[in-house]
Amino acid sequence: MTIPAALIDAVRQALLEHVGPAAADVHTMPVGGGDICRAAKVTAGRRAFFLKWRPDAPPGFFAAEAKGLARLADVHRDTGVGVPGVIAVGNGAGGAPPFLLLEWIARERADDGAAAALGEGLARQHLARGPAYGWDADSFLGPLPFPAGWRPDWPTYYRDMRLVPLVAQADRRGLLGAERAARLRKLLDRLEEWLAHRPEPALLHGDLWGGNWMVGRGTAPDAAAEARQPRPYLIDPASFYGDPELDLAMTELFGGFPPAFSAAYQRVRPIDPLYPDRRPLYQLYYLLAHLVLFGETYGAAVDRILRRYVG
Structure with missing residues (x-):
C-alpha cells in the first residue's frame, strides 16, 4: 500500500506542534485498518501515532469520529478505560485525502x-x-x-x-x-x-x-x-x-x-x-x-x- 506524498506532508505539518523538529523525520508503516479505512503507523522522533485515511471520505467523516473520541475521553477520565487521544483531523486540503491522526x-x-x-x-x-x-x-x-x-x-x-x-x-x-x-x-x-x-x-x-x-x-x-x-x-x-x-x-x-x-x-x-x-x-x-x-x-x-x- 502506497501512502500518498501529500498525506505524509499533511501529517508532518500536523505533528510539528506535537513533536517539534522531530516531525521533519517522519516514517510510516502500513498496518491493518479494517474494511472502511486505510491505516499506518507513523513515527516521528521517539513518538508513534496511528494514522487512518479514506480517499472518498464524505465531509465531516473523521471530524465525527474525533468528536466521539473526545466525548468518550471526557467520560472515561476516571473509569479505568482508555480512549486514544486525537492529534489532528485532516479535511482533504492540499491534495491530501481526509485523515485522522491519533495517539498510538x-x-x-x-x-x-x-x-x-x-x-x-x-x-x-x-x-x-x-x-x-x-x-x-x-x-x-x-x-x-x-x-x-x-x-x-x-x-x-x-x-x-x-x-x-x-x-x-x-x-x-x-x-x-x-x-x-x-x-x-x-x-x-x-x-x-x-x-x-x-x-x-x-x-x-x-x-x-x-x-x-x-x-x-x-x-x-x-x-x-x-x-x-x-x-x-x-x-x-x-x-x-x-x-x-x-x-x-x-x-x-x-x-x-x-x-x-x-x-x-x-x-x-x-x-x-x-x-x-x-x-x-x-x-x-x-x-x-x-x-x-x-x-x-x-x-x-x-x-x-x-x-x-x-x-
Missing part, C-alpha cells in the same frame, strides 16, 4: 481482568446523560451517514433518525424486495409497542463490536503513569445519545466479550430483565447496516428479526 496504543493481550474493567467502564459511561436522544452533528456508522438532530422520545429517534435512513439506503441499493420492505414498514409503524420503556439518553459508543475494543498501553509522554499501564481501550466510536441497550445488543451480536465483561457491567448498572425482548430490535440496526455495506449475506438475519416481531 501499544497492544497487549486481553484477559478477563481487562474485560471486567471494560464492562464496569461502559456501565459508568452509560450513566453520562445527554439533553435528549440524538447528536448535535452529522454522524456515521462505518461510512453510512446519519443526520444531526434531537428527539424528545427514544422510539421516535430510533425509528426516524436511525432505522429509516438505513431502510432508505438499502432500498436504493435494491436490497429489500417487496416482502422485506412490507415487513419493515409494519415494524416501523408499530415500533412503540416493543420500545415502551423510557431509557435515559445515555452516551453510546455506537458500534461496540469485538474489534472496537482492545487492551493496550497509551504512549502519550505527558500522560499519568497509571494511564500508561495496560488497560482496555475503546476505539472507532459512532457515538450519540440513546438507549444503553443498543450498545449491549451489539456486544452480543458478533461475540468478542467474555462473561467477565457482562458480569462487571451488571454490578454497576443492572440490566432490565426485559432487555432480551428488545435485543433483536437493536441488533436489527447493525444488521441493516451490514446489509447495506456487504449485501444479501446479512439478509436472512434481518428477515429472522422481522418475522419475530411482525410475522
Whole structure:
C-alpha cells in the first residue's frame, strides 16, 4: 500500500506542534485498518501515532469520529478505560485525502481482568446523560451517514433518525424486495409497542463490536503513569445519545466479550430483565447496516428479526 506524498506532508505539518523538529523525520508503516479505512503507523522522533485515511471520505467523516473520541475521553477520565487521544483531523486540503491522526496504543493481550474493567467502564459511561436522544452533528456508522438532530422520545429517534435512513439506503441499493420492505414498514409503524420503556439518553459508543475494543498501553509522554499501564481501550466510536441497550445488543451480536465483561457491567448498572425482548430490535440496526455495506449475506438475519416481531 502506497501512502500518498501529500498525506505524509499533511501529517508532518500536523505533528510539528506535537513533536517539534522531530516531525521533519517522519516514517510510516502500513498496518491493518479494517474494511472502511486505510491505516499506518507513523513515527516521528521517539513518538508513534496511528494514522487512518479514506480517499472518498464524505465531509465531516473523521471530524465525527474525533468528536466521539473526545466525548468518550471526557467520560472515561476516571473509569479505568482508555480512549486514544486525537492529534489532528485532516479535511482533504492540499491534495491530501481526509485523515485522522491519533495517539498510538501499544497492544497487549486481553484477559478477563481487562474485560471486567471494560464492562464496569461502559456501565459508568452509560450513566453520562445527554439533553435528549440524538447528536448535535452529522454522524456515521462505518461510512453510512446519519443526520444531526434531537428527539424528545427514544422510539421516535430510533425509528426516524436511525432505522429509516438505513431502510432508505438499502432500498436504493435494491436490497429489500417487496416482502422485506412490507415487513419493515409494519415494524416501523408499530415500533412503540416493543420500545415502551423510557431509557435515559445515555452516551453510546455506537458500534461496540469485538474489534472496537482492545487492551493496550497509551504512549502519550505527558500522560499519568497509571494511564500508561495496560488497560482496555475503546476505539472507532459512532457515538450519540440513546438507549444503553443498543450498545449491549451489539456486544452480543458478533461475540468478542467474555462473561467477565457482562458480569462487571451488571454490578454497576443492572440490566432490565426485559432487555432480551428488545435485543433483536437493536441488533436489527447493525444488521441493516451490514446489509447495506456487504449485501444479501446479512439478509436472512434481518428477515429472522422481522418475522419475530411482525410475522
